[in-house]
Amino acid sequence: MSDILKGLTGGGWIFLSAWIFPSAIALGAFWLIVFPDVKDLPFLAEIGALTVAQQGLVVAFSAMACGFTLSAASTPLYRLLEGYTWPKYLRDLGVERQRERKQSLNSTEPGVGWEEGLRLEKLRRFPVDENEIAPTRLGNALRAFETYGKDRFCLDSQTLWTELYAVVPESLQLELDRSRALVDFFVALVYLSAGYSVVALLAAWHVGGFDIKLIASGVGALALTIVWYHLAISSSSYWHVTVQALVNIGRKELAGSLGLKLPKTFDEERKMWGLVTQFVFYPYHSSVSAQLDDYRHVSVIVDTPVEKAASLEDGAAG
Numbered sequence: 001m002s003d004i005l006k007g008l009t010g011g012g013w014i015f016l017s018a019w020i021f022p023s024a025i026a027l028g029a030f031w032l033i034v035f036p037d038v039k040d041l042p043f044l045a046e047i048g049a050l051t052v053a054q055q056g057l058v059v060a061f062s063a064m065a066c067g068f069t070l071s072a073a074s075t076p077l078y079r080l081l082e083g084y085t086w087p088k089y090l091r092d093l094g095v096e097r098q099r100e101r102k103q104s105l106n107s108t109e110p111g112v113g114w115e116e117g118l119r120l121e122k123l124r125r126f127p128v129d130e131n132e133i134a135p136t137r138l139g140n141a142l143r144a145f146e147t148y149g150k151d152r153f154c155l156d157s158q159t160l161w162t163e164l165y166a167v168v169p170e171s172l173q174l175e176l177d178r179s180r181a182l183v184d185f186f187v188a189l190v191y192l193s194a195g196y197s198v199v200a201l202l203a204a205w206h207v208g209g210f211d212i213k214l215i216a217s218g219v220g221a222l223a224l225t226i227v228w229y230h231l232a233i234s235s236s237s238y239w240h241v242t243v244q245a246l247v248n249i250g251r252k253e254l255a256g257s258l259g260l261k262l263p264k265t266f267d268e269e270r271k272m273w274g275l276v277t278q279f280v281f282y283p284y285h286s287s288v289s290a291q292l293d294d295y296r297h298v299s300v301i302v303d304t305p306v307e308k309a310a311s312l313e314d315g316a317a318g
Contacts, residue, residue: 014177014178014181015067015071015181016067017181017185018071018180018181018182018184018185018188019067019068019070019071019074019184019185019188020063020064020066020067020068021067021185022067022185022188022189022192023062023063023064023066023067023070023188023192024059024060024063024067025189025192026066026189026192026193026195026196027059027062027063027066028059028063029196029217029221030196030199030200031055031059033200033213033214033217034196034199034200034203034214034217035047037203037206037211037214038203038206041206066192067188070188070191070192071184074184074187077187077191078142078187081136081138081139081187081190081229081232082134082135082136082138082139082142082143083134083135083136083139084134084135084139086135090135091135092135093135094134094135094136095133095134095135097135098126098133098134098135098136098137098139098140099130099133101137102123102126102133102140105119105122105123105126106123121237124144124237124240125137125140125141125144125233125236125237125240126140126143126144127140127143127144127146127147127151128144128147128151129147129151132147137233138229138232138233138236141233141236141237141240142236142239144240145236145239145240145243145244146158146243148240148243148244148247149247149251149273150277152247153247153251153266153269153270153273154270154271154273154274154277155247155251155273155276155277156273156277156281157243157246157247159277159280159281160254160276160277160280163254163257163258164246164247164250164251164254165246165250166257167250167253167254167257168245168246168249168250168253169249172242172245172246172249172250175242175245176239176242176243176246178238179238179239179241179242180239182235182238182239183232183235183236183239185235186228186229186231186232186235187228187232189224189225189228190225190228190229190232193221193222193224193225193228194221194222194225196217196218196221197218197219197221197222197225198218199218200214200215200217200218200221201214201215201218201219204218251273255272255295256297258276259296259297260272260276260292260295260296260297261295261296261297263295272292272295275288275291275292275295276292279292
């Protein structure tokens with residue numbers, strides 16, 4: 001029981017709030033607003049014949065199934081909103097527009113106080129490298145912190161994500177999960193609102209005439225997708241600082257867990273992490289491993305079989 005409670009208060013609750021809860025909101029709206037007008041459809045008639053309590057259970061289980069499905073499909077859902085899966089000509093147009101937006105923020109006269117803070121916050125939602133600019137605002141907001149480690153330390157946090165996550169304190173792991181869940185929540189609402197809008201407008205067409213309730217709810221849900229999208233962008237700032245902390249704090253522990261020691265200078269450290277990234281991401285090459293030998297702890301260098309056997313014999317004799 002304690003393990004179940006721990007799961008609900010930790011990663012389990014984060015998953016619940018990020019994907020299942022918005023699914024419950026959308027399906028609840030469908031059940032209250034749309035379902036009464038379409039319950040005569042053949043595939044909904046059996047549900048319409050159930051009691052209110054039974055219908056509530058159907059909605060609850062449907063919300064869970066929808067939440068799990070959205071979570072499993074989160075990568076392609078994010079890629080669509082980031083613009084990576086758009087046709088090439090749309091990607092190019094989006095990148096050019098975002099590049100102009102970044103240049104406009106850079107050229108804006110620096111403000112004073114909170115106004116300057118807002119300008120810098122918007123600018124921070126762009127990657128430093130111009131070649132990394134994505135086609136959409138959300139894509140750039142995410143790309144900004146995805147490339148933080150590479151820009152500062154030549155450490156590709158995307159390639160070494162699991163290793164970094166494994167060595168940082170549990171408190172930071174929890175903050176990372178919470179920060180992503182906040183963006184996941186609004187991304188889920190973007191798709192759920194769009195889906196609800198389509199269903200509500202189709203239902204209005206099905207009942208015939210001008211059903212103001214269904215049309216208004218459908219148009220309202222469509223307008224809300226824009227709101228949810230902008231809230232996802234704004235919420236990414238929290239995710240940004242947690243990934244930044246992951247790189248800043250985790251790189252020392254990561255070096256130790258990989259049997260490496262941090263060099264004395266940042267230039268040397270950047271060289272080391274660049275080699276580690278190459279070693280992990282690309283096929284093995286002896287020249288990379290040979291250069292990494294310069295950063296290894298003496299204690300992790302593997303002895304030859306003869307030396308290891310001698311060491312064991314000395315230990316046994318002692």
